[in-house]
Amino acid sequence: MELRLEHVTKRFLDLTAVSDVSTVLDNGVYGLLGVNGAGKTTLMRMLCTLIRPTAGRILWEGEDIFEMNMRYRKLLGYLPQDFGFYPDFCAQDYLMYIASIKGLRPAVAKARVEELLHRVGLYQVRQKKMKKFSGGMKRRVGIAQAVLNDPKLLILDEPTSGLDPKERIRFRNLIGELSQDRIVLLSTHIVSDVANVAKGIFLMKDGKICHEGSMEKILREAPVKVWCCRVSGKEADACLNRYQVANFKTDDQGCELRILSEEKPTADAIEETPTLEDVFLYYFGEKAGNEDAAL
Amino acid sequence: MLRYELKKILAGKGNRIALFLLVVFWGVSCYCAVTDIDVNFTDGQGKSGYGYFAAQKLREAQKAWMGPLTEETVAAVIEKNARIIATPEYNADDAARSNIAYGWMQDYRDIRNIINCAFCEFRTYDYYRINSLTPADAADFYPNRLAALKTWLDTEAKDLYSDEEKAFFIDHYENMKTPLYYTWKQGWESLLEHAAMPQMFLVLTLSFVAAGLFAGEFSNRADAVFFTACHGRGKAIKAKIGAGVLFVTGAYWIVWGAYSLFVLGTLGADGASCMIQTGLGGWKSFYNISYGQLYLLASFGGYAGALFFLFLTMLVSAWSRSATVAVTVPFVLIFLPSVLDNLGSDWMSKLTGLLPDQLFQMDLAVRYFNLYCVGGRLMGALPILFTVYTALALLCLPVCYRVFRRAGIGR
Numbered sequence: 001m002e003l004r005l006e007h008v009t010k011r012f013l014d015l016t017a018v019s020d021v022s023t024v025l026d027n028g029v030y031g032l033l034g035v036n037g038a039g040k041t042t043l044m045r046m047l048c049t050l051i052r053p054t055a056g057r058i059l060w061e062g063e064d065i066f067e068m069n070m071r072y073r074k075l076l077g078y079l080p081q082d083f084g085f086y087p088d089f090c091a092q093d094y095l096m097y098i099a100s101i102k103g104l105r106p107a108v109a110k111a112r113v114e115e116l117l118h119r120v121g122l123y124q125v126r127q128k129k130m131k132k133f134s135g136g137m138k139r140r141v142g143i144a145q146a147v148l149n150d151p152k153l154l155i156l157d158e159p160t161s162g163l164d165p166k167e168r169i170r171f172r173n174l175i176g177e178l179s180q181d182r183i184v185l186l187s188t189h190i191v192s193d194v195a196n197v198a199k200g201i202f203l204m205k206d207g208k209i210c211h212e213g214s215m216e217k218i219l220r221e222a223p224v225k226v227w228c229c230r231v232s233g234k235e236a237d238a239c240l241n242r243y244q245v246a247n248f249k250t251d252d253q254g255c256e257l258r259i260l261s262e263e264k265p266t267a268d269a270i271e272e273t274p275t276l277e278d279v280f281l282y283y284f285g286e287k288a289g290n291e292d293a294a295l
Numbered sequence: 296m297l298r299y300e301l302k303k304i305l306a307g308k309g310n311r312i313a314l315f316l317l318v319v320f321w322g323v324s325c326y327c328a329v330t331d332i333d334v335n336f337t338d339g340q341g342k343s344g345y346g347y348f349a350a351q352k353l354r355e356a357q358k359a360w361m362g363p364l365t366e367e368t369v370a371a372v373i374e375k376n377a378r379i380i381a382t383p384e385y386n387a388d389d390a391a392r393s394n395i396a397y398g399w400m401q402d403y404r405d406i407r408n409i410i411n412c413a414f415c416e417f418r419t420y421d422y423y424r425i426n427s428l429t430p431a432d433a434a435d436f437y438p439n440r441l442a443a444l445k446t447w448l449d450t451e452a453k454d455l456y457s458d459e460e461k462a463f464f465i466d467h468y469e470n471m472k473t474p475l476y477y478t479w480k481q482g483w484e485s486l487l488e489h490a491a492m493p494q495m496f497l498v499l500t501l502s503f504v505a506a507g508l509f510a511g512e513f514s515n516r517a518d519a520v521f522f523t524a525c526h527g528r529g530k531a532i533k534a535k536i537g538a539g540v541l542f543v544t545g546a547y548w549i550v551w552g553a554y555s556l557f558v559l560g561t562l563g564a565d566g567a568s569c570m571i572q573t574g575l576g577g578w579k580s581f582y583n584i585s586y587g588q589l590y591l592l593a594s595f596g597g598y599a600g601a602l603f604f605l606f607l608t609m610l611v612s613a614w615s616r617s618a619t620v621a622v623t624v625p626f627v628l629i630f631l632p633s634v635l636d637n638l639g640s641d642w643m644s645k646l647t648g649l650l651p652d653q654l655f656q657m658d659l660a661v662r663y664f665n666l667y668c669v670g671g672r673l674m675g676a677l678p679i680l681f682t683v684y685t686a687l688a689l690l691c692l693p694v695c696y697r698v699f700r701r702a703g704i705g706r
Contacts, residue, residue, distance in 0.1 A: 086306070
C-alpha cells in the first residue's frame with residue numbers, strides 16, 4: 001500500500017493553498033500538523049478527489065487517483081472537518097444510507113453498521129435523530145461512516161475539533177484500533193492528538209510541508225532548546241517579550257516558565273527535553289493554537 | 296439507495312410541511328370544484344344549494360333534455376324559455392320570486408348557454424340573447440357557429456391570420472359532427488375548470504421538495520461524504536434522480552387521481568363522451584374532442600407540466616447548490632404569463648400560449664385561437680406543448696446528472 005504525492009500544488013486565483021508537496025505514505029498513522037490556513041484541508045480534499053490539483057499528481061499504488069475514480073473511492077474513508085449529515089435521519093439510517101452509496105451489500109451493511117454502532121458507543125441511541133446528538137456523538141457517527149467500507153486509506157480532517165477531553169481520549173484509542181493494515185492521515189492543530197499515535201508527522205506551513213518524519217526525527221532536528229525556570233512577576237514579563245514561552249504557571253513563589261531559546265534565559269534555568277508541542281510552537285510561533293480555517 | 300433517498304425526502308420537516316400543505320390545497324381544490332357556481336340547484340321556493348345533493352337534483356332535472364341536440368330540441372328550449380320569461384315570477388323585482396323563475400330554467404341552463412353563444416357575435420356573449428329568439432331561429436343554431444367564425448375571420452381577425460390559418464379553423468369547425476349529443480356532464484366540466492388548482496398547487500408545494508433534493512447535500516454539508524463514497528458520482532446520483540421521478544410521479548397521480556375521484560364521485564362521471572362544444576367554454580373551440588378526451592389531455596398535460604417544472608427545479612438545485620434559488624423557478628414560470636398577458640399584444644398571446652403553465656390549463660388552452668406552423672404543418676398549441684415540455688423534462692434528467700456529478704469535483 002502506497003500513497004505518493006508528486007509536486008502537488010493547488011492554486012485558487014492568486015492564492016497558493018498547497019505548494020509543491022511531495023511525499024510518500026505507507027501503512028500507519030500520519031499526523032498533519034499546521035496552523036490556521038496552512039493548507040491542510042485543501043491537501044486532504046485533493047487526496048479525497050474532491051478538488052483537483054493545479055499541478056502535480058497523486059498516485060495510489062502507482063496509479064493516478066483521479067483516473068482510478070470509483071476504484072480509488074472504494075478504498076477511501078473520509079471524515080471532513082465540517083462533517084455534515086441529514087438531521088432528520090437517525091444514526092442507523094444514516095449509516096445504512098452511507099453504506100449503500102459506498103457499495104456495501106445490504107446484508108453486509110447491516111452487520112457492519114451494527115458492529116460500528118457498538119464500537120463508537122452509539123448502539124443504544126441508534127434510532128435517535130442525529131439533530132438531537134451532541135457534538136461528540138455526531139463526530140463518532142462521522143468516524144463510523146468513514147470506516148464503514150473498511151478503507152485502506154482513512155483521511156480524518158480535524159476529527160477532534162469540538163470534542164471534550166474524554167471524547168478525545170476515546171477517539172485516540174479508536175484510531176489506535178483502526179490503524180492496522182491501512183494508511184490513516186489525520187490533520188489537527190491539537191498536537192497531543194497525534195503525539196502518541198502517529199508513525200509519521202508532517203508539519204505544514206504556508207501550503208508547504210516544512211518538516212516531516214517520525215516524532216523522534218522532528219524533535220531531534222528542531223534547532224531549539226527548552227528551558228524551565230522560575231522567575232518573579234516582573235522578570236516573567238520581560239521573558240514573555242523576549243522569548244517564545246511554551247508554558248506559564250503562576251504560584252505563591254512567583255512564575256514558572258517553559259521557554260524555547262537557543263541561549264539559557266536565566267542563570268538557574270534547567271534544560272528540558274523538547275516535546276512535539278514545543279517544536280510546534282517553535283515552528284509556528286504565535287499562530288499556533290488558533291482556530292483552523294477551512295482552507 | 297433509492298429507499299433511503301425517498302426516506303430523506305419524507306423525513307425532512309420542511310418536506311412534511313409541504314406535503315401537509317399539499318393535502319390542504321387538495322381539499323380546497325375539491326371544495327371549489329364541487330361548489331362551482333354551475334352546480335347550484337334552486338328549489339321550488341327559490342332557495343339555492345350546492346354540492347352532492349344539488350348535483351343529483353340538477354342531473355335529475357336536466358335528464359329531460361339529454362340526447363341529440365337537434366334543431367327540434369333547440370326550438371323546444373327556446374319555446375320553454377319564452378314561456379318562462381312571460382311569467383310574473385320572472386319579471387318580479389323581488390329576488391325570491393325571480394329565483395323561483397330561475398329554478399324553472401335550470402334544467403336547460405347548459406343548452407341556453409350555447410344557444411346564447413350561437414346567436415351572438417364571435418367574441419361576445421349575451422346572457423339574455425335567448426330571450427329574443429323564436430323557435431324558428433333554431434334552424435340557424437349550428438350554421439351560426441360557422442358563420443360567426445367566418446365573419447370574425449373576415450372582419451375583426453382579418454389581419455391576424457393567414458389564409459391557410461383561416462382555412463384551418465374553418466375546416467375544423469366544419470368537421471364537428473352534428474347534432475351534438477347532450478348529457479349531464481357537470482362532473483367533468485367542474486373537474487376540468489378547476490384542474491389548474493390542484494396541479495399548480497402540487498407543483499408549487501413539491502417545488503420545495505425538489506429544490507432540496509440536490510441542494511440539501513450542500514446545505515447539510517453532507518456533500519463531502521457523498522462525493523467521496525464509491526457510488527457518490529454515479530449510482531447515488533441516479534438514485535437521487537430516481538427518487539425525484541418516483542416522488543413527483545407518485546404525488547402527482549395520487550393527488551390528481553384523488554381529486555378526480557372526489558369530484559366525479561360527487562358530481563357524477565357521466566358525460567365523458569359528450570363533446571366539449573356542448574359547454575359554454577367549449578362551443579367555439581376548434582378542437583373537436585369530448586370531455587373524456589379533454590380529461591386525458593388535462594391529466595397527461597398536468598403530468599408533463601409537473602415533470603417539467605419539478606425536474607427543472609431539480610436541475611437548478613443541482614447547478615446553483617441553493618434550494619432558495621431553485622424554488623423560485625416554478626413560481627416565476629407559473630406567474631410570468633399573467634404579467635406578459637397584460638401586455639395584450641397578439642404576438643404576446645401567441646407566445647404565452649406556448650408557455651409551460653398552459654399544460655395545467657388545458658380547459659383554457661383548447662379555447663385559444665393560436666396556430667403555429669411546424670415543419671410546414673399548421674397545428675394548435677397542444678401538440679407543441681406536449682412534445683416540447685415532455686422532451687425538455689426528460690432532457691433535464693441527464694443534464695441534472697452531469698451537473699451534480701461535476702459539482703463533486705471542484706476545479
